Amino acid sequence: MSLIARLRAYAADAFGLGGTDTVAIEADERLAAIALLVHVARADGVLAPEETERLGRLVVGRFTETRAEAEALIARAAAFDAQTRDMAQLVEMIGHEVGPDRRARLLAMAWSVAGADGSVHEFEEALVWRLGGLLGLDEAAIGEARRNAAEGRVTLN
Numbered sequence: 075m076s077l078i079a080r081l082r083a084y085a086a087d088a089f090g091l092g093g094t095d096t097v098a099i100e101a102d103e104r105l106a107a108i109a110l111l112v113h114v115a116r117a118d119g120v121l122a123p124e125e126t127e128r129l130g131r132l133v134v135g136r137f138t139e140t141r142a143e144a145e146a147l148i149a150r151a152a153a154f155d156a157q158t159r160d161m162a163q164l165v166e167m168i169g170h171e172v173g174p175d176r177r178a179r180l181l182a183m184a185w186s187v188a189g190a191d192g193s194v195h196e197f198e199e200a201l202v203w204r205l206g207g208l209l210g211l212d213e214a215a216i217g218e219a220r221r222n223a224a225e226g227r228v229t230l231n
Contacts, residue, residue, distance in 0.1 A: 104137050106167035107180055108151035113161060114184045114202060118195035128190035132183050132228065161201075165208040177209040178219050185223035 111132065115125040133144040158164055168180075184205055188198040206216035222228060 103168050103172075105147070105151055105154055106164045108133060108137060108147055109155040109158065110161060110164050110168075110180070110205065111184055111187050112148065112152045112155045113164070114198060114205070115187045115190075116155075117188065117198040117201045120191075122191040124190040124192070125187055128187050132186065136183075161205055162208055165205070168209075174211065174215070178211060178215050178222075179228070181206050181209055181211060181216065181219040182222040182228045185220045186228045189223060 108129075111129055115121055115129055129148060130141060130144050133148060134141055138144045138147055155164070168177075181202065184202050185194070188194045188202055194202075202220075203216055206219065211219070
């Protein structure tokens with residue numbers, strides 16, 4: 075359970091506000107994951123059409139059912155990313171109980187978004203490597219996630 079989820083649970087218990095809303099917590103984690111992908115897409119200062127398209131394709135089926143839902147969620151995630159302090163805050167919202175395989179898949183998605191415009195800018199590369207570290211992945215796992223993205227093997231499920 076993420077720090078935010080634990081704080082919500084504590085507040086609900088301490089103030090008699092009822093149980094935690096696990097659907098809301100999962101939505102927050104999903105929003106944070108997509109905000110990380112948006113953050114990576116914006117890293118070089120340009121949100122290229124190819125990055126927007128790739129981001130939409132990655133979100134549909136993994137986080138939403140339809141393209142319209144994906145676009146709405148990406149818009150919310152973009153606004154959320156603009157409000158957050160940094161990537162570490164977004165990673166904390168995802169929670170520590172997410173296993174290393176799923177974290178590596180999220181990182182592969184980030185590599186995929188970074189390379190969607192045909193190249194990974196050096197700033198994007200540094201950012202995704204930092205994201206891998208924040209997700210608790212070692213250099214070998216970060217490199218494997220990059221290879222998976224380059225070979226089109228990017229899934230979250």
